[in-house]
Each structure stands twice: as structure tokens, then as C-alpha cells.
Amino acid sequence: MSGSVTIAGLGPGAEALVTPEVSAALAEATDVVGYIPYVARVAARPGLTLHPSDNRVELDRSRHALEMASEGRRVVVVSSGDPGVFAMASAVFEAVEAGPDAWRDLDIRVLPGITAMLAAAARAGAPLGHDFCAINLSDNLKPWALIEKRLRLAVEADFAMAFYNPRSKSRPEGFVRTLDILKDACGDARPVIFARAVSTPDEALRVVPLPDCRPEMADMRTVVIVGSATTRVIARDGAPFVYTPRSVAP
Ligand code: SAH
Secondary structure: OOOEEEEEEOEOOOHHHOOHHHHHHHHHOOEEEEEHHHHOOOOOOOOOEEEEEOOOOHHHHHHHHHHHHHOOOEEEEEEOEOOOOOOHHHHHHHHHHHOOHHHHHOEEEEEOOOOHHHHHHHHHEEOOOOOEEEEEOOOOOOOHHHHHHHHHHHHHOOOEEEEEOOOEOOEOHHHHHHHHHHHHHHOOOOEEEEEEOOOOOOOEEEEEEHHHOOHHHOOOOEEEEEOOOOOEEEOOOOOOEEEOOOOOOO
8 A cells, every 4th residue: 555645624613614625535544643623523433543632743743644654554634724824734844854755755745625714704705805914923933023023014015914823821912912013003993803713613703993802802713804904894784794895096
């Protein structure tokens, strides 16, 4: 049997948002590795070994997957959302680049998934309908000063922004600082979408004008989308539509 590593995105949560391609890869896998809550989304069956591991061990997990593939196993590495967005695909390639040459010849594939910002944007309307950027607010793997610089430049360039990992218990200060920077740099009441646990039973969506945003509105299950200066809110009974028009006046 020839081994493989398939790095697959499970989407934001709902079964209906897992692509058929990912379901097929899981059906053929001998081993599934990933962070505990993501591996928990894969149904157990005879012939499949689940290898859940803790957060922050992405490189160890990647090497384990590559070693098993070298032994002929069909390994699926799971991420939530898309595996290329702040997730396992880069970790696997970091391990490949630093590892034995033989790993470069392995059958390695990345299968896309629906990333949190797109699932959240779809719920709200079309806030990412014009130019946008995505920023990971966690400073585990990069200096906070770089996050601040990117935030300020993104405001200056007038991108809509999607924030992943906005606020964890271990670093509550970062999001306080983020909101202060945005309120200072934007100087308007543009809409901010707090989209929590999108497509799961715990889903909750709030649209809040920037000046009214408070840090407690986000947690680690929330993706935050900040409109650009042109983002519009269509008020109606119930949740408003939020969208960013396709054009900007010259
Ligand atoms: N690879 C994932 C992102 C991993 S980083 C993806 O493409 O979506 C983890 C962060 O993603 C969380 O802190 C949160 O900001 C966001 N996230 C993941 N699933 C989410 C969901 N169902 N609803 C809202 N945000 C989510």
C-alpha cells in the first residue's frame, strides 16, 4: 500500500458544509490526526485509528502524520474550516521542509474547506464583497507589534477585515488593544460582525457599530468581521443585512 497525507478542512461545524471530497478522503483513511475537538468530529469505524492531540503541538502532529505515511498508511490531517487558513497545512509543509528528503516524495494533498470568515460573511450578507484581509490576532507565533502594524495599515488601505483567534482566556489584552486601535484609526461607526460558532447549534451573530464594541463580545469561537468605510447596513425586522458594495467611487 502506498501511503499518503491528506490535509483536509472540515468546515465551520455543520456536516452539510463538509465537502464530498473531504468525506471521501475520510472514508478511505487508515489514520486521522488533529486537534482533539476536530478529530472528535470524525466518526469512528473499524480500520480507522483516531489520533487526537492537544493544541500547540502542530509540528509533532505533522511529523507523526508524515512518519505514518512513510510506513504506507493513508493519513488524513484534519483542521476546522480550511486547512490552509491559520491551520495545519502550513505546519505539515514546515515539517516536510525541515524533515528527511524522502518526505518530499510522499503523496501529500490539501483539500479545501469553508473557512470561518466565509461562513460568517454568508450569514451576515456580503461584508467581504469588496477587498478584504484576514488577520490572526493570536500572538503565539508572531510579535504583537506586527499585529498592530498590520491593523493600522489595513485601516489605512480601507480593507474590510476578518479576525481569527480574536480573544483567548490566556491573552485577553490583545482584543482590548485591537478595539482601541480600530476606534482610534477608523473614527466612524462602521459595522462590526461578531459571528460565534457559525453553523453549529451554538451559533450567534451580532452586528454592532464600532464605537459600541466591547471586548467581551468575542471569544475563541468567534470570528470578527470589521467593515470597510464603504460597508453598508440594510436595516429590517430581525437581523440586518451587512454588505460591502463592489465598487468605490473614483
Ligand atoms: N482553519 C480555520 C481557522 C482556525 S483558527 C478556518 O479556516 O476557519 C481558529 C479560529 O477560527 C477561531 O478562534 C475563530 O476565530 C475561527 N472559527 C473557527 N470556526 C468557527 C465558527 N464555526 N464560527 C466562528 N468562528 C470560527
